Amino acid sequence: xxxxxxxxxxxxxxVMFAISLIGFAIQDNLGDPLRELVGQxxxxxxxxxxxxxxxxxxxxxxxYIRFLGNVLQGDLGTSYFFKEPALDVILKKLPATLELVAGxxxxxxxxxxxxxxxxxxxxxxxxxRIIMGLSIVGISIPVFLTAILMIFVFSVELGWFPSYGRGDxxxxxxxxxxxxxxxxxxxxxxxxxxxxxSIMLPLFVRLIRAEMMEVLQSEYVKYARAKGxxxxxxxxxxxxxxxxxxxxxxxxxxxxxxxxxxxxxxxVFQWPGMGFMFLEAVNRVDTPLIVAYLIVVGFIFVVTNTIxxxxxxxxxxxxxxxxxxx
Amino acid sequence: xxxxxxxxxxxxxxxxxxxxxxxxxxxxxLAKGERLGIVGESGAGKSITGFSLMNLLSRPGYIDSGxxxxxxxxxxxxxxxxxxxxxxxxMAMIFQDPMVTLNPVxxxxxxxxxxxxxxxxxxxxxxxxxAILKLREVYIPSPEERLNQYPHELSGGMRQRxxxxxxxxxxxxxxxxxxxxxxxxxxxxxxxxxxxxxxCQSNKVGLxxxxxxxxxVSQMTERTLVMYAGRLIEAGPTREIINDPQHPYTQxxxxxxxxxxxxxxxxxxxxxNMPSLxxxxxxxxxxxxxxxxxxHCRKILPEIVRYGQVEVACHEVSxxxxxxxxxxxx
Ligand SMILES: Nc1ncnc2c1ncn2[C@@H]1O[C@H](COP(=O)(O)OP(=O)(O)OP(=O)(O)O)[C@@H](O)[C@H]1O
Ligand SMILES: [Mg+2]
Numbered sequence: 041x042x043x044x045x046x047x048x049x050x051x052x053x054x055v056m057f058a059i060s061l062i063g064f065a066i067q068d069n070l071g072d073p074l075r076e077l078v079g080q081x082x083x084x085x086x087x088x089x090x091x092x093x094x095x096x097x098x099x100x101x102x103x104y105i106r107f108l109g110n111v112l113q114g115d116l117g118t119s120y121f122f123k124e125p126a127l128d129v130i131l132k133k134l135p136a137t138l139e140l141v142a143g144x145x146x147x148x149x150x151x152x153x154x155x156x157x158x159x160x161x162x163x164x165x166x167x168x169r170i171i172m173g174l175s176i177v178g179i180s181i182p183v184f185l186t187a188i189l190m191i192f193v194f195s196v197e198l199g200w201f202p203s204y205g206r207g208d209x210x211x212x213x214x215x216x217x218x219x220x221x222x223x224x225x226x227x228x229x230x231x232x233x234x235x236x237x238s239i240m241l242p243l244f245v246r247l248i249r250a251e252m253m254e255v256l257q258s259e260y261v262k263y264a265r266a267k268g269x270x271x272x273x274x275x276x277x278x279x280x281x282x283x284x285x286x287x288x289x290x291x292x293x294x295x296x297x298x299x300x301x302x303x304x305x306x307x308v309f310q311w312p313g314m315g316f317m318f319l320e321a322v323n324r325v326d327t328p329l330i331v332a333y334l335i336v337v338g339f340i341f342v343v344t345n346t347i348x349x350x351x352x353x354x355x356x357x358x359x360x361x362x363x364x365x366x
Numbered sequence: 367x368x369x370x371x372x373x374x375x376x377x378x379x380x381x382x383x384x385x386x387x388x389x390x391x392x393x394x395x396l397a398k399g400e401r402l403g404i405v406g407e408s409g410a411g412k413s414i415t416g417f418s419l420m421n422l423l424s425r426p427g428y429i430d431s432g433x434x435x436x437x438x439x440x441x442x443x444x445x446x447x448x449x450x451x452x453x454x455x456x457m458a459m460i461f462q463d464p465m466v467t468l469n470p471v472x473x474x475x476x477x478x479x480x481x482x483x484x485x486x487x488x489x490x491x492x493x494x495x496x497a498i499l500k501l502r503e504v505y506i507p508s509p510e511e512r513l514n515q516y517p518h519e520l521s522g523g524m525r526q527r528x529x530x531x532x533x534x535x536x537x538x539x540x541x542x543x544x545x546x547x548x549x550x551x552x553x554x555x556x557x558x559x560x561x562x563x564x565x566c567q568s569n570k571v572g573l574x575x576x577x578x579x580x581x582x583v584s585q586m587t588e589r590t591l592v593m594y595a596g597r598l599i600e601a602g603p604t605r606e607i608i609n610d611p612q613h614p615y616t617q618x619x620x621x622x623x624x625x626x627x628x629x630x631x632x633x634x635x636x637x638x639n640m641p642s643l644x645x646x647x648x649x650x651x652x653x654x655x656x657x658x659x660x661x662h663c664r665k666i667l668p669e670i671v672r673y674g675q676v677e678v679a680c681h682e683v684s685x686x687x688x689x690x691x692x693x694x695x696x
Contacts, residue, residue: 257424259466266420266461267481267532268454277480281471357516358470 048349052342059338063331064107067117068100070327116335117328121321126332130314134336135216136206137302137313143219143233145295148241153280156248160256160283161275163249172249175242183301187235187308194231201231204310232309236301240294247290252283285356292348296341369539369572370396370419375432377411377418377596379643386643388414388427390596393670396589398539401566401573403583403604405619406593407640412576415593416542419574420459421449437539455485458533459542460562463549464525468517474528475513481535500531504561523554530562540572548578559586580623584608592616595641595651602676612678614656650681658682 082090091097095106110116116126159168178186195203207228210221219225255261256279264278302315310316314333321329377389389411396402404412417423419434421441433440436457441449453459461467469477478497482488488496494513501509504527517525526546533541543562547555563586566573575586583590583604590607592600592615600613611617618636638655641647650668653659663681670679673687 259461259463260469262422262424263459263461263467264469265422266453266459268450268452268484269480270450270484273480273484278469278472282469285471356471358518 044353045350048346052346055342056339059335059342060108060111061104063334063338064104066334067107067327067331068103070325070330111335116332119321119326119329119332121324121326121329126328127336129317129329130332130336132215133312133314133317135218136311137299137306137315139219139229140232140236140302140305140311140313141295141298143229144236144240144298147233147237148244152241152244152248153284155245156283157252157275157280159245159249160252163253171245175245178238178242179246181238182304183235183239184304184308186238187232187305190231190235191308202228203231206312232305232311235308236298236305239301240298243294244287244291248283248287251286252279255279255282258282285352288348288352288355292344292351296344299337299340368395369398369400369437371433371435372419373433373435375415375418375434376430377414377423377427378430380426380428384644387430388596388643389418391432392593392598393432394591394598394601396540396572396574399566399570399572400589401563401575401587403587403590404574404576404593405578405580405583405590408578409595409640409642410593411596412593413544414596416459416544416574416576419540419542420453420457422453422459451485454481454538455536456538457540457542458536458538460526460529460533460544460546462545464522464529465549467529468525470517472516473513474515474517474520478513478528478532478535481532485536496535497531500534501528503534503565504528504531506531522550523558526550526558527561530558530565534565534569534571537569538571540574541566542574542576544576545578546575547582562586580608580619592619595646596643597651597679598670598677599652599679600677601670606676612673612676612683613652613680614658614682615652618655650679656682 095103098106114127116130118124119126119129122129155171159171162168181189191203194201205228206217206219206225208222208224209217209219210225212218212221219229261274261278264274269278300315302311302313303318304315305311306313306316307319314336318330318333320326321333372392372394375389375392376387379386379388392411392415394402404415406412414423414427417427418429419436421429421434421444423429429442432442434442436452441452444452468474472480475494475497478500479490479493482493482496483490497513498509501512506512506524506527512520512528520528530546541562546562547558550558559582562573562575565571573587575583577583587604589602590604591598592607592613594615600607600611600616607616608620611620615636618634621634622636636655641651641654647654647664649662649664649666650656650659653663656663660681666681668679668681668684670677671684673683678684
C-alpha cells in the first residue's frame with residue numbers, strides 16, 4: 041500500500057514538472073515583461089541593463105530553475121493587470137469555480153447512475169430511447185451554445201433563473217464565499233451547473249449504460265440468476281458495483297477536465313471564477329496570470345487523478361495495492 | 367412419479383432474418399435422485415437444454431413449445447417470480463468455469479448468504495452457519511476464513527468446490543452441472559467429479575451432468591442422453607449405451623475414445639462436422655457423416671423408437687431390430 045502510494049505520488053510529481061516546463065516555455069515566449077514594466081519610451085540600452093538585472097539574459101535552464109524555485113515557494117509571478125501575486129488572484133477566484141464544478145458533479149452523479157442503469161436494464165423501452173436520443177443531442181451541442189440557449193429559455197423567456205453572476209454569496213471560512221447557503225445563491229448556480237454538466241452527463245449515462253450492459257451479460261450475473269437472487273439485488277449489488285469500478289477511473293479524469301470546461305460556462309454566465317478570469321487574462325496578454333492558471337489547473341487535475349486511482353485501488357478487491365507498488 | 371419429465375421441448379433462436387431451432391422435440395425423464403448424463407459434440411444443444419430447464423435462456427433464445435414437468439408442475443408456465451423461487455432452491459446449477467462464475471467484488475460469504483436469504487428468512491449469522499457447514503461438506507479447509515475471502519484469492523479447484531457447496535445450500539432436488547471440470551486442471555478434475563458423485567449420492571440429489579467425456583458419464587451416471595444437432599438420437603441406461611451403442615453416431619463417439627484405440631493407432635474420429643443450426647440436412651441430420659446411410663436416411667427423419675431399455679432414432683437400427691424380431695418370431 042505504502043509503496044503504491046509513493047509510486048503514485050512520484051508519478052504526480054513528474055507530471056507537475058512537465059506542466060511547469062510548459063508553463064515556463066509559454067512565459068518565455070509570450071509577451072515581453074519589459075514592455076509591461078517600462079513602456080515604450082525607454083531606450084534600448086536601459087532595456088538591456090534591466091534585462092540583465094532581471095536575469096532575462098540567462099540561459100533557459102538557469103531561468104527555468106529560478107522559475108521552478110519560485111513556484112515551489114508559491115510565487116507564480118505577479119499579474120500585470122491586477123498588480124498582485126498571480127496565485128492570490130487565482131485563489132480568490134477558485135471557490136466560485138470549484139462550487140460550479142461541484143454543482144455540475146452533483147448533477148452528473150445524481151442523474152447518470154439512475155439513467156445509465158435504467159437504460160441498461162430496459163434498453164428497448166420508450167423512455168430509454170428518449171434518454172439515449174437526448175444524450176446524443178447533449179453531447180453534440182457545444183457547452184456555450186447550451187448555455188446561451190438556456191439563458192434564452194429560462195432567463196429571458198420564462199424568467200425563472202438569473203442569467204449572470206453568483207447572486208447572494210455567504211462567507212464561510214477565510215475568503216471562501218459559497219452559493220450553497222442562500223436561496224438566491226442556489227438559483228444563480230443552477231443554470232451554469234446544468235450547462236457545465238450538459239456534455240459530461242450524457243457521456244456518463246452512455247458509459248454507465250454500456251458498462252452495465254456488458255456486466256449483465258457476464259457469467260457471474262447469469263449465475264446469480266441461476267441462484268434465484270432477486271432482480272433488484274442482481275442489478276444494484278452484482279452488476280452496479282462491477283459497472284462503477286471502471287467508471288470511477290474515467291469519471292475522475294473527467295471531473296478534472298471539467299475544471300477546464302468552466303472557461304466557456306463562466307464566460308457565458310459572467311461567473312466570477314478562474315475560467316472567466318483566464319479568458320480575460322488571455323485578452324490582456326497577462327502572461328504570469330495565464331501561466332499561473334495553467335499550473336493551478338494542472339495541479340488540480342493531477343491531484344484528482346491520483347486520489348481517484350487510490351480510491352479505485354481501495355474499492356476494487358482484485359487490485360492489490362501492495363503488489364502494484366512492487 | 368419422476369422428478370423431472372421433459373416433453374417435446376423445442377427451443378428456438380429468433381435471429382435477424384430467420385428463426386433457428388436449437389432444440390427439437392426433446393423428451394426425457396429423470397427419477398428422484400437419478401443421475402443422467404448428456405453427451406454430444408460441441409454445439410449439439412447440451413447447454414441450451416440445461417438453461418431451458420432453469421428457464422434461463424437468454425435472448426434471442428426462447429422455449430417455443432413442449433413441457434418441463436418438475437415435481438409434476440409445468441415450469442414453462444410459471445411467472446418469472448415463481449420461477450425465481452425454484453432456481454437455486456429446488457434446482458441448482460453448476461457452471462463450467464469457476465474463474466468467471468463468482469462475482470469478483472463480493473466475498474464468498476456474501477455470495478453464499480445471499481443465496482440462502484433469497485429463499486429463506488434467515489439472519490446473516492444463521493446463514494453463515496449453514497454456509498460453513500456446507501463448505502465443510504466439500505472439504506474446504508478453515509471455512510470460517512473463506513467466508514471473508516474474495517474469489518480471486520482462491521484457486522480454480524477451490525472455487526468449484528465452493529460452487530458445489532453453494533449448489534447444495536438449500537438442499538435442492540436437482541443439480542444441473544454443465545461441464546463442471548473442463549476449465550480445471552486435469553489433476554483435480556477427477557477429485558471434483560468424485561466429490562460431486564459422493565454428495566449427490568449421500569444427499570439423494572438428482573444430477574444432470576453435461577459433458578463431452580463418455581468416460582466421466584460412465585462413472586457418474588445411471589442413464590445417458592446422446593444429442594446431435596439439437597435432437598435426441600439415443601437414450602438409455604449408461605451401461606447399455608457405453609457397452610452396446612446402437613446409433614452409428616454414438617458408436618463413433620465411443621470408438622473415438624482413447625481406450626478403444628490400440629497403442630500407436632490414430633484415434634478414430636467421426637469424419638466431417640456437425641451441421642450448423644442454419645444448415646441442418648433433410649432426413650437424418652447425421653446421414654452425411656454416416657457410413658450406413660442410404661437414400662431413405664437422407665430423405666426421411668427417423669423417429670426415436672424404444673427397443674427394450676434403449677431409445678434410438680436411426681433407420682438402420684430399426685431395420686436390424688425388425689429383422690431380428692422377424693427372425694425370432696419365425
Ligand atoms: N445466443 C445464441 N444465439 C444463437 N444461437 C445460439 C445462441 N446460443 C447458442 N446458440 C446455438 O445453439 C446451439 C447449441 O448450443 P449449446 O451451447 O447448447 O451447445 P453445447 O452442446 O453446449 O456445446 P458445447 O459442448 O460447446 O458447450 C449451437 O449451435 C449454438 O450455435
Ligand atoms: Mg455447452
